[in-house]
Amino acid sequence: MENEKITSVQMMMLLYPAITATAILLVPGVTAQHAQQDMWLSPIWASLIGFLTVHITVQLYRLYPKKTPIEYSVDIAGPFFGKFIGLLLLFFYFHVTAIIIREYGEFVVGNFLFRTPIDFVMGAMVFVCAVAVRSGIAVLGRLAQILVPVVILLLTIIVILVFPDIELENMFPMFENGLLPSIMGAATPQSWFSECFLMAFLLPHVIDENHGRRWGNIAVVSIMLTLFFTNLATLFVFGNITASFVYPVISVVRYISIADFLEHVEVVVMALWVVGVFLKISVFYYALVTGLARWLNLSQYEPLVFSVGLLLCLLSNWSANDLVELTHFLGTTGSFYLSFVQTVIPLFLLLVAKWRNRAASPQPAVSHQERK
Amino acid sequence: MRFFQRGKKGRPSQPAVTKPSGTQDALAVNMNDNLQKIQNIYRDCIDVIFRSFKIGGHTSAVLIYINGLANMEEMNENVLRPLMEKNSDSRQGASPTEQLNATSLLEQQLTVAKVNKVQTIGECVQYIAAGSPVLLIDGQSEGFALGLSEWEKRPIEEPIAESVIRGPREGFIESLETNLSLLRRRIRSPLLKTKSVTLGKYIKTQVVICYMEGITPEAFVTEAEKRLQRIELDGVLESGYIEELIEDHPYSPFPQVLNTERPDVAIANLLEGRIVIMQDGSPFVLVMPVSFYSLIQSSEDYYQRALISALIRWLRYLFLLISLLLPSAYIAILTFHQEMIPTTLLLTVAASRERIPFPALVEALIMEVVFEALREAGVRLPKQTGAAVSIVGALVIGQAAVQAGLVSAPMIMIVALTGIASFTIPRFTAGIALRMLRFPMMFLAGSLGLLGIMLGLLLILIHMASLRSLGVPYLNAHVPNMEHQAKDVLTRTPWWKLNARPRINERRRNNRQS
Numbered sequence: 023m024e025n026e027k028i029t030s031v032q033m034m035m036l037l038y039p040a041i042t043a044t045a046i047l048l049v050p051g052v053t054a055q056h057a058q059q060d061m062w063l064s065p066i067w068a069s070l071i072g073f074l075t076v077h078i079t080v081q082l083y084r085l086y087p088k089k090t091p092i093e094y095s096v097d098i099a100g101p102f103f104g105k106f107i108g109l110l111l112l113f114f115y116f117h118v119t120a121i122i123i124r125e126y127g128e129f130v131v132g133n134f135l136f137r138t139p140i141d142f143v144m145g146a147m148v149f150v151c152a153v154a155v156r157s158g159i160a161v162l163g164r165l166a167q168i169l170v171p172v173v174i175l176l177l178t179i180i181v182i183l184v185f186p187d188i189e190l191e192n193m194f195p196m197f198e199n200g201l202l203p204s205i206m207g208a209a210t211p212q213s214w215f216s217e218c219f220l221m222a223f224l225l226p227h228v229i230d231e232n233h234g235r236r237w238g239n240i241a242v243v244s245i246m247l248t249l250f251f252t253n254l255a256t257l258f259v260f261g262n263i264t265a266s267f268v269y270p271v272i273s274v275v276r277y278i279s280i281a282d283f284l285e286h287v288e289v290v291v292m293a294l295w296v297v298g299v300f301l302k303i304s305v306f307y308y309a310l311v312t313g314l315a316r317w318l319n320l321s322q323y324e325p326l327v328f329s330v331g332l333l334l335c336l337l338s339n340w341s342a343n344d345l346v347e348l349t350h351f352l353g354t355t356g357s358f359y360l361s362f363v364q365t366v367i368p369l370f371l372l373l374v375a376k377w378r379n380r381a382a383s384p385q386p387a388v389s390h391q392e393r394k
Numbered sequence: 395m396r397f398f399q400r401g402k403k404g405r406p407s408q409p410a411v412t413k414p415s416g417t418q419d420a421l422a423v424n425m426n427d428n429l430q431k432i433q434n435i436y437r438d439c440i441d442v443i444f445r446s447f448k449i450g451g452h453t454s455a456v457l458i459y460i461n462g463l464a465n466m467e468e469m470n471e472n473v474l475r476p477l478m479e480k481n482s483d484s485r486q487g488a489s490p491t492e493q494l495n496a497t498s499l500l501e502q503q504l505t506v507a508k509v510n511k512v513q514t515i516g517e518c519v520q521y522i523a524a525g526s527p528v529l530l531i532d533g534q535s536e537g538f539a540l541g542l543s544e545w546e547k548r549p550i551e552e553p554i555a556e557s558v559i560r561g562p563r564e565g566f567i568e569s570l571e572t573n574l575s576l577l578r579r580r581i582r583s584p585l586l587k588t589k590s591v592t593l594g595k596y597i598k599t600q601v602v603i604c605y606m607e608g609i610t611p612e613a614f615v616t617e618a619e620k621r622l623q624r625i626e627l628d629g630v631l632e633s634g635y636i637e638e639l640i641e642d643h644p645y646s647p648f649p650q651v652l653n654t655e656r657p658d659v660a661i662a663n664l665l666e667g668r669i670v671i672m673q674d675g676s677p678f679v680l681v682m683p684v685s686f687y688s689l690i691q692s693s694e695d696y697y698q699r700a701l702i703s704a705l706i707r708w709l710r711y712l713f714l715l716i717s718l719l720l721p722s723a724y725i726a727i728l729t730f731h732q733e734m735i736p737t738t739l740l741l742t743v744a745a746s747r748e749r750i751p752f753p754a755l756v757e758a759l760i761m762e763v764v765f766e767a768l769r770e771a772g773v774r775l776p777k778q779t780g781a782a783v784s785i786v787g788a789l790v791i792g793q794a795a796v797q798a799g800l801v802s803a804p805m806i807m808i809v810a811l812t813g814i815a816s817f818t819i820p821r822f823t824a825g826i827a828l829r830m831l832r833f834p835m836m837f838l839a840g841s842l843g844l845l846g847i848m849l850g851l852l853l854i855l856i857h858m859a860s861l862r863s864l865g866v867p868y869l870n871a872h873v874p875n876m877e878h879q880a881k882d883v884l885t886r887t888p889w890w891k892l893n894a895r896p897r898i899n900e901r902r903r904n905n906r907q908s
Contacts, residue, residue: 150849157860164859289731293844300852
C-alpha cells in the first residue's frame with residue numbers, strides 16, 4: 023500500500039466528491055431552516071472551516087512527512103494517548119462512513135426504488151466501493167479523474183436547466199436580520215467542510231506533495247462554489263419554502279420541464295449522483311481501512327476490506343432508526359461531532375506538535391523525524 | 395506475472411529425450427560422418443534432399459535442402475554450376491590433393507548474396523528447417539548455409555478486417571520477412587530495431603519485437619522479451635496464442651493487446667513509442683502497451699480531416715455507450731422508471747407490449763441471444779448461404795415474432811440499434827468485450843434499475859482503471875496525461891497542434907514487471 027501514487031490534482035478530485043456528494047442532498051434544507059433567504063451565503067462562511075482544516079492538515083504533514091494521523095498521533099501524544107486518538111479517529115470514520123451509506127440508502131429507497139429493501143441497496147454499493155478500495159488509491163485517483171468532470175458537468179447542466187423557473191426576488195430582502203442567520207446556517211455545512219481532513223490520509227500517496235496545500239485549497243473553493251450555486255438555485259426556485267424539503271436539490275430537478283420531453287430527469291440525476299456517492303464512500307472507506315491497517319501495524323490493508331465492508335453494512339443499519347432521526351442528528355449534534363474530530367483534534371495535535379518542536383529546538387540538529 | 399508462474403507449475407519440465415541426439419556436436423572434418431548424422435535426424439523425410447557432387451571434380455560435397463523451400467533455379471545457377479565446373483579460373487594450377495580453402499571458395503565461387511557459416515549439426519538442422527540449403531564439403535569443419543530459401547506465399551492484399559476509405563491499402567501477410575520489409579520500406583531510419591526471439595522448445599517459431607530506439611522505453615522491450623521467452627508451447631498457429639500468453643490480465647474481458655493487419659497502424663504505434671510483435675505465419679501483428687482509447691480509435695481518424703474525425707469519434711463514443719447500455723436502459727426504464735418516458739411514447743410502448751407474455755428482462759435476453767447467434771452464424775458461413783441467414787433473421791425473427799406476439803416491436807428496434815452500435819467500434823476485440831458485458835448489465839438493470847446500471851458501470855470502470863497493459867495503466871491516455879487526453883481522446887486536434895507524443899511510460903509502477 024506504500025507504492026501506490028496519485029497526483030495532487032487527483033487528490034483534489036477525490037476530495038471534491040468526498041464532500042459535495044452528500045452535501046447537496048440534506049444540507050441545503052437544513053441551511054435554509056436557519057438562514058432562510060441568506061442561505062446562499064452560508065457555504066462561504068462554512069468554507070472557512072475547510073481552509074482551516076486544510077491548513078492544519080498540511081502543517082501536520084509537513085512536520086511528519088509520509089505519515090497519516092494514525093502514526094503521527096503516536097509521535098505527538100505518545101504511544102498510549104496516540105493509539106487512543108488513532109482509535110478514536112477510526113471509530114469516528116467507521117461511524118461517519120456508515121452514516122453516509124445510510125444517507126445514500128435512505129435517499130435511493132425514499133425517492134426511486136420504493137420497494138427495494140434498503141439493505142440490498144446499501145450492500146450493493148458497499149460491495150462496489152470495496153472492490154474499488156481493494157484496487158488501491160491509484161485506481162481511485164484515476165476513477166475520480168474520469169468521473170468528477172462528469173459530475174461537475176451534470177451539476178452545471180442542472181443549474182442551467184432550472185433557469186426558466188428562477189425568480190430572482192426570492193433572494194430579497196437580503197440580510198433581513200443581519201449576518202447572523204447566514205452564519206447560523208453555516209453550522210451544518212461547516213461539518214462537511216471539516217471532512218477535508220481526509221486529505222491527511224491521501225497526502226502520503228501524493229507524488230507532488232508540495233502542491234498538496236494548493237490543491238487542497240482549490241478543492242475547498244470548488245466545493246464552496248458548488249454549494250453556493252446549488253443553494254442559490256434552490257433559493258431562486260423555492261424561496262422561503264426551501265426549508266420544508268428534505269432534498270431541495272432533487273426537488274428542483276423535478277421542476278425541470280423543457281419542451282415537454284425533458285421531464286422527470288431526476289432518475290438520471292440520481293444515477294449520476296450515485297457516482298459522486300460512490301467516490302465519497304470509497305474515499306472514507308479507504309481512509310478507514312488503511313488507517314485500521316496502520317493502527318494494527320499491518321503491511322497490507324487488502325484483507326481487511328471486505329470484513330470492514332460487512333461491518334459498515336451493519337453499522338449503517340444501526341446508525342439511525344429512520345431518515346428523520348438521521349437528518350435531525352446531522353442538523354444538530356452531528357455538525358459539531360464531525361468538526362470536533364476532524365478539525366479540533368487535529369488542531370490540538372498540531373499545537374502539541376509545535377510546542378514539542380519548540381521544546382526540542384535548543385538542539386536544532388535533531389529534527390523531529392529522528393527524535394521519534 | 396503470477397500467470398506465467400502458475401502456467402509453469404502445471405507443466406512438467408520436459409526431459410530432452412525427444413531432442414535429436416548429438417545436435418550440439420561440432421561438424422567433423424570427415425563429411426560422411428556429418429552426413430550420416432543429419433541423415434539420421436532426417437530419416438523418413440522424403441522432402442529432404444541430399445544432393446552429392448564433387449567440387450571441381452575431386453572434392454566431394456553435399457547440398458542438403460528441403461524440396462519446395464529453396465529456390466531451385468538459383469541453386470543450379472549459382473551453386474552447383476560454378477562449383478562443379480572442372481577448370482574454373484580460381485582453381486587453375488591447383489593440384490587435386492591440395493587442401494580446398496573454404497574462404498576462397500566462398501569469396502570466389504559461390505555467387506550467392508547471403509551465406510552463413512555453420513559450425514554444428516544443430517545449426518545445420520536449424521537452417522535446413524528454415525529453408526536455407528546447407529552445403530557441406532569434405533575436409534571442412536564448417537558448412538555454409540545459403541540464403542536461397544523461397545516458398546509460395548500470398549500476395550500483399552488489402553486487409554479485409556480493417557478496411558478504410560482513405561489510407562494505405564496494403565496489409566501484412568503470413569511471411570515474417572515480407573512483413574518486416576513492409577515496415578522497413580516506410581521507416582527508413584536505422585533506429586527501427588528488430589529483435590528476434592525464438593518461441594518454444596519444439597516449434598521454433600520466429601517472433602520479432604520491433605521498436606524505435608530512443609522513442610520506446612527500454613523497459614518495454616526487455617519486459618516483452620522476458621514474457622515471450624517464458625512461452626512454452628507445442629505450436630503457435632496464430633499471434634492470438636502469444637497475445638493470450640503475454641497479456642497482463644488473461645481473465646479480463648478487455649483486450650490489453652492490439653492486433654492489426656495494417657502496416658500503417660503498426661508504424662503509427664511504433665512512432666508513439668509502443669512495441670510491435672510479429673510472428674512468422676500470422677498476418678496479425680501485436681501492439682503493446684495499449685490504452686482503452688487506442689482500441690476504439692481507427693487509423694482513419696488520422697487520415698481524414700480533423701473536424702470530420704473529431705465528429706466521428708464523438709459519434710463512436712455515443713454508440714459505444716449505446717452498444718453497452720441500450721438494452722439495459724430499456725429494461726430499467728420499463729421496469730422501474732416508467733415516469734421518465736413522455737406520456738404519449740409510454741402509451742405506444744405499453745400498447746405494443748400488451749400482448750407480450752414475458753417481462754422486459756426476459757424479452758431482451760431472448761432477443762439479444764438470438765441476435766448474437768445470428769451474427770455468429772453469419773460470420774463463418776460461406777457467402778452463398780450467408781444470404782439465407784439474413785432472410786431468416788429479418789423475416790422470421792423480426793417480422794414474424796412481432797406479429798405472433800412473442801416480442802414487442804420496440805424490443806426489435808432496441809436489439810437492432812444495439813447491433814449497429816456494436817459495429818461502429820473499429821476493433822473487433824474491443825467490441826466483443828462490450829457485447830459480453832451487455833448481459834450482466836441487463837441483469838443489473840432488471841434488479842436495481844438505473845442504479846444497477848450505474849453500479850455495473852462503476853464496476854467496469856474500476857476494473858478498467860486497475861488494468862495494465864505491459865505494466866502501463868489501461869486508462870493511461872486519459873490519466874495522468876491530461877493534455878494528450880483533451881487533444882487526442884476527447885477530440886482529434888489537427889496534426890499541426892498534436893505535438894506531444896503520448897507519454898505512455900510516465901509514472902509507471904514497476905511491481906508488475908514480474
